[in-house]
Amino acid sequence: MVFEPWEAGRLRLRNRIVMAPMTRRMAGEDGIATEASVRYYARRARHEVGLVISEGTGIDGTHAYDTLTVPRFETDAQIAAWGRVVAAVHEAGGAFAPQLWHCGRLAADPIGPSAGEVPPKRDGTPRPPVRAMERDDFDQVLGAYRHAASKAVEIGCDALEIHGAHGYLLDSFLSEATNERTDDYGGSLENRMRFPLEVARVVRESVGAGFPVIHRFSQWQLADYAEVKFRDPDALAVWVNALADAGVDILHVSTRSATDPAFPELDGEDGARTLAGWTRKLGRLPVIAVGKVTTTLTMDRAYGEEEDEVTDPAPAFDLIERGEADLLAVGRALIANPDWVPVVRDGDWRDLARFDKGLLETLDGERS
Ligand SMILES: Cc1cc2nc3c(=O)[nH]c(=O)nc-3n(C[C@H](O)[C@H](O)[C@H](O)COP(=O)(O)O)c2cc1C
Known part of the structure; x- marks a missing residue:
C-alpha cells in the first residue's frame, strides 16, 4: 500500500511517502531560499517522494525565525523563491507543502505565552529571555499566518503545514510547562488550545475551502523529549477533534519513533497503539506518522557520538497496512538517501546510506 497512490480531497499523491520537514539553515540572510534548495527538494521529488514538506519556513521577519539563514515566507522575493521550489517539484512529478513556522519562545527575539528563561542552544549558546505576548502580538502573528497561507495558494502549493510541534510558538501554548497565562489562553486544555486553533481557523479562512x-503536533518538545502533553486518549480526542472543527484536513503526528506505543500503561491493543494510531482512531482525519523509519537513533541522540544503523522499514509500513496511519514521513534517511523511495520499493533497504550529522553541513554537497 505504501507505494500506491493516495488522495484526500484535492491532494493527490503518487505514493504515501512524505519528506519530513527539516530545517537546514541554508538560505541567504535575506531569508530567500536559494537555487541549491530548489535542487535539493526537486531531487527528492525526482526520486518519487509523494509529498515534499519544506523545512520550517519563518512566517515573518519580526519574531518567527531563530536564525537569519532560515528561509522565510513573507516578502515577494522570499515567496518567489518558494515558487521556484514548487515549480521544480511539480516538474518532477511531486507535490509540495511549505511548513509555516513561528519559533516563538525559541526565536531570535523570542515571544511566547509567558515570560521566562529558555534553555541554551545545543551548542551551549544562551538564548534571550521570552517576552509574554500581548494582544498586538496575537494580531501580528495571526496576520502573518494569514498572509503566508494566502501566498502558499498563490504560488501553487498542493497543501501547507502548520508547525504546531516541538516547543515552538503554537506548541508552547498547549504545553502546561510553558504556558502560565491566567487569561483565556492559559490554564485549562480548552484555553491552552485556543491560540493554535485561532491560527488554524485564520489559515483555513485565508486559503478557502478545499x-x-x-x-x-507532538507530545515532546525540544527542551523536554519526555514531555507528555496529552496524558490519556480522552485529552487527545478533544485536541484532534478541535483541529478538525477548525478546518484542518490532515494531522501530522510527530513522534521520535513512529512505532512506539502512545499510552503503554493501557491494556492490550490500546497499550500497543501508536500516537498516530490513536489520532486516527479518535479523530476523523487522515494521519501522517513519522520517526525513525530506517534509522535506529531517535532525534535526541542523532547529534551525539553514536552511529546510526539502517533498519528494515517493515514495522513502519505495517502502520499503514493495519490502518494506524495513512502517510509515512521520512526525515533523516531522506537526507542521506535522496533515492530512498526506489531503493526501498525494490526491497534493497540494506543498501541505504546511514544518516550522519555531518550530512547537515551542506545541501547535497551544494552550499548556498
Ligand atoms: C536536521 C533536522 C531538522 C528538523 N527540522 C524540523 C523542522 O523544521 N520542522 C519540524 O516540524 N520538524 C523538524 N525536524 C523533525 C523531523 O521532521 C522528523 O520528525 C524527525 O527527524 C524524525 O524523523 P526521522 O527519524 O525520519 O528523521 C527536524 C529533524 C532534523 C533531523
Whole structure:
C-alpha cells in the first residue's frame, strides 16, 4: 500500500511517502531560499517522494525565525523563491507543502505565552529571555499566518503545514510547562488550545475551502523529549477533534519513533497503539506518522557520538497496512538517501546510506 497512490480531497499523491520537514539553515540572510534548495527538494521529488514538506519556513521577519539563514515566507522575493521550489517539484512529478513556522519562545527575539528563561542552544549558546505576548502580538502573528497561507495558494502549493510541534510558538501554548497565562489562553486544555486553533481557523479562512491544510503536533518538545502533553486518549480526542472543527484536513503526528506505543500503561491493543494510531482512531482525519523509519537513533541522540544503523522499514509500513496511519514521513534517511523511495520499493533497504550529522553541513554537497 505504501507505494500506491493516495488522495484526500484535492491532494493527490503518487505514493504515501512524505519528506519530513527539516530545517537546514541554508538560505541567504535575506531569508530567500536559494537555487541549491530548489535542487535539493526537486531531487527528492525526482526520486518519487509523494509529498515534499519544506523545512520550517519563518512566517515573518519580526519574531518567527531563530536564525537569519532560515528561509522565510513573507516578502515577494522570499515567496518567489518558494515558487521556484514548487515549480521544480511539480516538474518532477511531486507535490509540495511549505511548513509555516513561528519559533516563538525559541526565536531570535523570542515571544511566547509567558515570560521566562529558555534553555541554551545545543551548542551551549544562551538564548534571550521570552517576552509574554500581548494582544498586538496575537494580531501580528495571526496576520502573518494569514498572509503566508494566502501566498502558499498563490504560488501553487498542493497543501501547507502548520508547525504546531516541538516547543515552538503554537506548541508552547498547549504545553502546561510553558504556558502560565491566567487569561483565556492559559490554564485549562480548552484555553491552552485556543491560540493554535485561532491560527488554524485564520489559515483555513485565508486559503478557502478545499485547500489541504496539515497540522503537525507532538507530545515532546525540544527542551523536554519526555514531555507528555496529552496524558490519556480522552485529552487527545478533544485536541484532534478541535483541529478538525477548525478546518484542518490532515494531522501530522510527530513522534521520535513512529512505532512506539502512545499510552503503554493501557491494556492490550490500546497499550500497543501508536500516537498516530490513536489520532486516527479518535479523530476523523487522515494521519501522517513519522520517526525513525530506517534509522535506529531517535532525534535526541542523532547529534551525539553514536552511529546510526539502517533498519528494515517493515514495522513502519505495517502502520499503514493495519490502518494506524495513512502517510509515512521520512526525515533523516531522506537526507542521506535522496533515492530512498526506489531503493526501498525494490526491497534493497540494506543498501541505504546511514544518516550522519555531518550530512547537515551542506545541501547535497551544494552550499548556498
Ligand atoms: C536536521 C533536522 C531538522 C528538523 N527540522 C524540523 C523542522 O523544521 N520542522 C519540524 O516540524 N520538524 C523538524 N525536524 C523533525 C523531523 O521532521 C522528523 O520528525 C524527525 O527527524 C524524525 O524523523 P526521522 O527519524 O525520519 O528523521 C527536524 C529533524 C532534523 C533531523
